Amino acid sequence: MNKLMMKWVLTEQEDAVLYDLASTTACKVKGFREITRNNIKQIRPQVVNELQKGTKAVKLKKELQKHINEMLTEEVVTDLRVKNSEELKGLIDNKKYKLADVLLALITGEAEQVVLAESLFNSTSEQRNLSQYEPQTDSISDLQKEHKIIEKDTRFADTFILELEEQLSKEKDKSCQLEKTLKELREKRKAEIQEWKKERKRFIEEIKTLNTEVENKNKQITEHKDAIDRLRGEVDELQVEIRDLTKQVEMKTTRANKLPAQPVNPTTNKMKVVLLGENINESLLQTPRYAVELVGNNQVEDFLHQESQADEIWMLSFQISPPKQRKLRNAFPNNNIKEFATLVELQAHINKR
DSSP states (O other): OOHHHHHHHHHTSOHHHHHHHHHHTTOOOTTOSSOOTTTTTTTHHHHHHHHTSGGGHHHHHHHHHHHHHHHHOHHHHHHHHTSOHHHHHHHHHTTSSOHHHHHHHHHTSOHHHHHHHHHHHHHHHHTTOGGGGSOOOTTSOHHHHHHHHHHHHHHHHHHHHHHHHHHHHHHHHHHHHHHHHHHHHHHHHHHHHHHHHHHHHHHHHHHHHHHHHHHHHHHHHHHHHHHHHHHHHHHHHHHHHHHHHHHHHHHHHHHHHHSOOOOOOTTOOOEEEEEEOSSOOHHHHBOSSEEEEEEOGGGHHHHHHSOOOOSEEEEETTTSOHHHHHHHHHHSTTTOEEEESSHHHHHHHHHOO
């Protein structure tokens, strides 16, 4: 690229533009710790030379492209890049666009547009017409020049301050919004933690209750198992006792059958007895003293509804259900019912002399 053309284009840029280019491309000027808006006027030539270094070419082109798109809009820049040399000269001569802006639109484009920019610059330089595109300062007094510079800097400072204040206001609003969001998140998190603690406490209590219920159920199962084992033992003992009594009854029955029959004394008066029980061997009920009538468990209700002529009422309590026992006791108060807990007791009472 034509270095003279590039230098001229950069020199034509305003101080604010040069400062932005120097900042974004990280320019350094010997003797100055940093480049600021206040010292950019003083070191313009050094900044222009620094910007033309090859190491900054890519970044400089990118920033110049951004600048010219803001100055002329992207659509205008695109339109300028498709025009030929004569059309561009006509636009410049008619003061529609400045030479520096046209050249800047071209050198930030493709390679053929850069060639067109160099041709346009050389043509204008040969005609010695560059002076008409430069600021006319010969007729302006030093006081006027200084006044314009101060006025321009003041306007720039005011604009810059307004921009900073606007940016600060936006940042404050953003910060307030972030604080509000953060506060809401903290409150939400706090509520979630409280809810989690509450649920955790409830679950712990439920687990404790369930553990207690399981312990109680296990204890009840153990007690029931012990009771079942105990009842089985009692049943076994009763079965042994029943077998022994059955053998005794069978033996007595056998002996009785072998004895000679005794004449029946019709004048003998036997005591009439109603025996409340079931499955009693008939030989047990054939006694010389008692005339026994057997009433089963299912016949108790009928027995209660009829008038009994029995002298005594006996009951095998282990064969009559508890509810029917209560009804019998209510129907025959004053201990008129003799109760036997086992067949052994009944046998002993019958054989008693």
